[in-house]
Amino acid sequence: MVDLPPLRALQVFEAVGRCGGMTKAAQELGVSPGAISQQIKNLEDALGLQLIVRKPGGATLTALGAGYHQEVSACIQGFRKAHRAIIAQAQGRGVVISALPLVAARWLSPAIFDFQQEHPDTPIRIEGSLVEPDSGSFDFRVTYADRARRLERVATLFTDSLVPVCSPKLLSTRSVRSPADLLGFRLLGIDWRPFFSPPPSWQSWFAYAGVTSGAIANTLVFSHSSLAIEAAIDGRGVALAQLALIAEDLRSGRLVRPCEQALELPAPYVLAWNGSAFAKNDAREIHRWITRLASRRRSRR
Numbered sequence: 001m002v003d004l005p006p007l008r009a010l011q012v013f014e015a016v017g018r019c020g021g022m023t024k025a026a027q028e029l030g031v032s033p034g035a036i037s038q039q040i041k042n043l044e045d046a047l048g049l050q051l052i053v054r055k056p057g058g059a060t061l062t063a064l065g066a067g068y069h070q071e072v073s074a075c076i077q078g079f080r081k082a083h084r085a086i087i088a089q090a091q092g093r094g095v096v097i098s099a100l101p102l103v104a105a106r107w108l109s110p111a112i113f114d115f116q117q118e119h120p121d122t123p124i125r126i127e128g129s130l131v132e133p134d135s136g137s138f139d140f141r142v143t144y145a146d147r148a149r150r151l152e153r154v155a156t157l158f159t160d161s162l163v164p165v166c167s168p169k170l171l172s173t174r175s176v177r178s179p180a181d182l183l184g185f186r187l188l189g190i191d192w193r194p195f196f197s198p199p200p201s202w203q204s205w206f207a208y209a210g211v212t213s214g215a216i217a218n219t220l221v222f223s224h225s226s227l228a229i230e231a232a233i234d235g236r237g238v239a240l241a242q243l244a245l246i247a248e249d250l251r252s253g254r255l256v257r258p259c260e261q262a263l264e265l266p267a268p269y270v271l272a273w274n275g276s277a278f279a280k281n282d283a284r285e286i287h288r289w290i291t292r293l294a295s296r297r298r299s300r301r
Contacts, residue, residue, distance in 0.1 A: 009043035012036055013051065014076045017069035021058035094123030095280050097290075098138035101128035102225045103269070106245040107293070108142070115289050122282040139277035140286065144195055145267045157269040157294035160242045161262035162200055165255040167235040176258040179209035186237035188228040189221040196266045205240055209261040229255075244297050269294070 004010075015025040015036075022036045029036070044051055051065035061069055099108055104126050112124065127138065132147055141148070148154050164182055176182060183206075192199030206213035220237065222228040229246060232239035233254050241255075243262060249255040271290055277283045 005043050005046035006039075009039045009046070010072055011076065012039035013043050013069065014073050016040065016052065016059065017061055017065070018073065023058070094125050095140070095277070095283050095286055096125045096127060096138045097140045097142070097286070098127045098129055098133050099142035100144075101130060102242070102245050103142050104128040105226070106248070108290075110248050111293055115286070119282050119285060122286075124286070136274070139274055139280065139283060140290065141272040142269055142290070143272065145270045147195070148270050148272050153275065154270050154272045155291070157271050157291070158244070158297045159268040160244045160265050160297075162205060162240045162265065163243050163246075163257055163262045164205070164238050164259050165229075165241050165246055165250070165257055166232050166238040168253065168256045169235045170238070171256065171258060178211075179206065179259045179261060180211045182206075182238055182258065183211075183213060183216070187216060187219045188231050188237040188239040189219050190225050190228050190240065191221050191223050200240075200263060200265065202240055205261070205263045208263045209259065 012025065012029065015028055016022055019025045019028060022033050022040070026033045026036045040052055049064055050062055051068060052059045053062055097104075097108065105128065108126055112126065116122070116124065127133075132143060133141070142157070145154075145156065164179075166185070170185070174181075174184065187202050189202055192201075202216055202219060203213055206216075220231075222231070225242060225245065228239040229241050229249070231237060232241065233249065238258065240263075242265070246255055250257065271287075271294070273287065278287075
């Protein structure tokens with residue numbers, strides 16, 4: 001394969017031929033005429049051919065140079081077209097934030113409206129996915145650390161905790177004076193596989209709280225956190241839920257915490273992103289916004 005000449009020299013040659021001289025090309029590219037002349041020399045040396053005839057009043061293309069310029073110009077125009085197309089595609093699609101479904105619904109979505117008030121012209125798409133998407137299908141991804149191994153650009157956000165929560169109506173039927181009292185309620189569990197191994201459970205939480213629980217018979221296990229949380233809001237039992245994802249429910253009073261013990265999850269949430277994400281409008285602001293959300297979450301622990 002024949003090596004290509006320096007691409008910068010090709011860009012300069014295209015500009016010289018199109019502008020009709022080195023001085024105008026220098027003005028367009030924002031460099032000195034001497035720098036233009038040096039790049040043309042580099043190109044001619046690489047090819048072993050004379051492309052331009054230098055004259056007192058300017059420069060003209062040789063016959064070989066004119067034919068070469070036509071081909072090079074077509075390639076440069078192709079580069080420009082590809083550049084415009086990908087930027088238009090990226091900006092037209094907006095910023096895509098992918099996250100685990102409950103994170104998208106209960107952590108990102110309630111706060112995104114505040115961000116959009118400050119950036120009303122930034123189109124944002126939030127996608128919930130349990131399966132880790134291909135890196136080219138999103139700009140930012142919020143997931144668990146152990147699931148982000150394929151992604152190169154990753155920053156730790158925070159480590160969430162599991163806490164018992166229930167409807168305030170449920171506590172009106174009986175009081176809870178200690179963690180052991182929760183054994184008298186229907187306990188709503190979550191099957192954390194395949195996210196964590198071994199998965200956290202009510203037995204894990206009782207052991208952390210210093211309670212010998214043994215086998216727990218009165219437990220209903222859900223495959224998704226959202227199902228357990230909704231059942232708890234409806235007064236069906238006490239759920240072991242992620243603290244960051246029920247913040248709005250606690251503030252509104254839909255849920256209460258009968259005990260304060262909080263069991264950390266085995267892995268933190270992380271923010272991953274594509275290198276091309278920051279080419280989009282306000283993508284850096286979105287990156288800072290997500291990290292600020294995480295920082296506030298850490299400070300409330």
